[in-house]
Amino acid sequence: MSPSPARRNKDPPPLFKEMILNAKKTRCDIESASEIDIEMETDETLDYSKKFMNMMENIINRLNKIEEDRKIDDQTRVTNESSKPPQNERDILNKLIAKNEELTLQIEELHRIIAGNNNKKAPKQQTYAERLGNNKEDLQPTRQLHPLPPPPNKFINLLKQGNVLIRVKNEGEKPFQHMGAEQIAKKVEEALDKIQASINNEKISIKSVIKYNSGDIRFFTKNKAQANWMLENRHKWTHIADPLFIKSQALFPVLLHSVPTFFDIKDEVDIQEFCNENSIPRDCIKKLRWVGDPITQEKSNGSMIIHLSEKELARELIRCHLAFKRIHIKPTPYQAGPPQCYNCLKLGHIAHFCKNKPTCAKCGKDHNTKTCKKANS
Known part of the structure; x- marks a missing residue:
């Protein structure tokens, strides 16, 4: 039996009513999906499952709200609501279906991303030593660096503490007799001041003195350059410090x-x-x-x-x-050979430090060469 005309005019068509509900539902789904911002970070592990569950709860709440709104609309709907042409209803329905399919694809893509991130393990953080080992090539200089040339010996000698040993003859009276180290240092400094001994406008000074039993004296200076000057110019100041302290010129x-x-x-x-x-x-x-x-x-x-x-x-x-x-x-x-002792005629030391028995260079007997009768005859 066909429905009466009065009933047809009072209620809207079922298709149109279903279309409006689907439109509202789909619009709410789209709005809910658009509010979710998915940020993928490679260095941190995110709990995508929890976010997805929150999103689904929001969608369910929206659907419940839409269902309540539909019931209210059914009760308050105006009976004389005009119907739209069937062609417009189909166009709107097709658009809603397309939107619904697009939203379904987005939800499936979200499921796939969540599943992939759950299976992915967090990257192991490298230690400082491992990072240095992996970046050996980056740490290499782009060009070969040439080493700096060493400083000249003249500059090095200015930084090193120097000392000089002045020897005296075994025969005769020794210089600086009955004098201590302080008195010897003052005598030598007075002699150096008298001849205005200096290097680079710096006066030569004596730091300390050692006097040996043999009569030899060792002087300690500020640097090696001052010690070398005292040794090379010993003939200029030794006789001034003490008349018995006479040394020949360095050759x-x-x-x-x-x-x-x-x-x-x-x-x-x-x-x-x-x-x-x-x-x-x-x-x-x-x-x-x-x-x-x-x-x-x-x-x-x-x-x-x-x-x-x-x-x-x-x-x-x-x-x-x-x-x-x-x-x-x-x-x-000139490269001098090994030193030879004129007392025992052996190599490796000089007569000043020789403790062996004398050997004659003329006859080879146990006496000094100067006292050899064969040589003098």
Whole structure:
């Protein structure tokens, strides 16, 4: 039996009523889903299951509210509500269905993300040592760094504490007799002040003194440069500090090769000619001697040792070339052999410290060479 016309005009079509309810429900679902902000952080583990349950509770609450609103609307709906054309109802329904499908896909994607994050383990934090080990290449310099050159010896000597040992002869009276260390230091400082001894405008001072039983004296200075100056210039201040404290001038030897044997080392004319030809001050040459005896062996050339009083002059001669009567002479640094004792004739020490029995260099017997009768006869 078909419904009466009066009933048809009073109630809206079932399709339209269902469409309105679905529209409200879907709109609420979309609004609820849009309010959920999902932030994915790689370094932290989030409880996605809890968030999803909260979202579902919000959706259920919205659906309950929509159901209550629908009941109220049914009771208060106006009986003469006009109906919309069927074509518009289908279009709205299709849009709502599309929205519903889109929301369903988003919920499925959310389920998939939650399941993946639950299975994912939290990354293990690396220790400081592990981070350094993994970044070895980053820690390597981009270019090879060249080491800085070492400072010159002149600068190093200014920082090191220096000392110098001044030896005295075994024979005769010793200097600074019956004097203590403080008195010796004052005497030496007075002598240094008298000759205005200084290095880089800094006066040379004595820090401490050691006097040995043999008569040798060791002086301690502020740095090595001052000690070297006292040793190289000992002939300038020792006799001023004590008349018995006389020391010879320090000499710096240079070895000369290919020197013609007609060079007479005892002839002042030849020595002066050699100095003029090589621009060497005559007073700087203190001693000349042949190595071996090339004249007796009738050699045309030989090696000679020249002793100079200036250290810088000796260094300059080694770096240049010399000549005598236009004959080329090659200078080289002099390297002394092991020390030989003139008391026992053994190597490795000098007669000043020798405690062995004397040995004669002429006959080989147990007496000093100076007292050998065979040598004197």
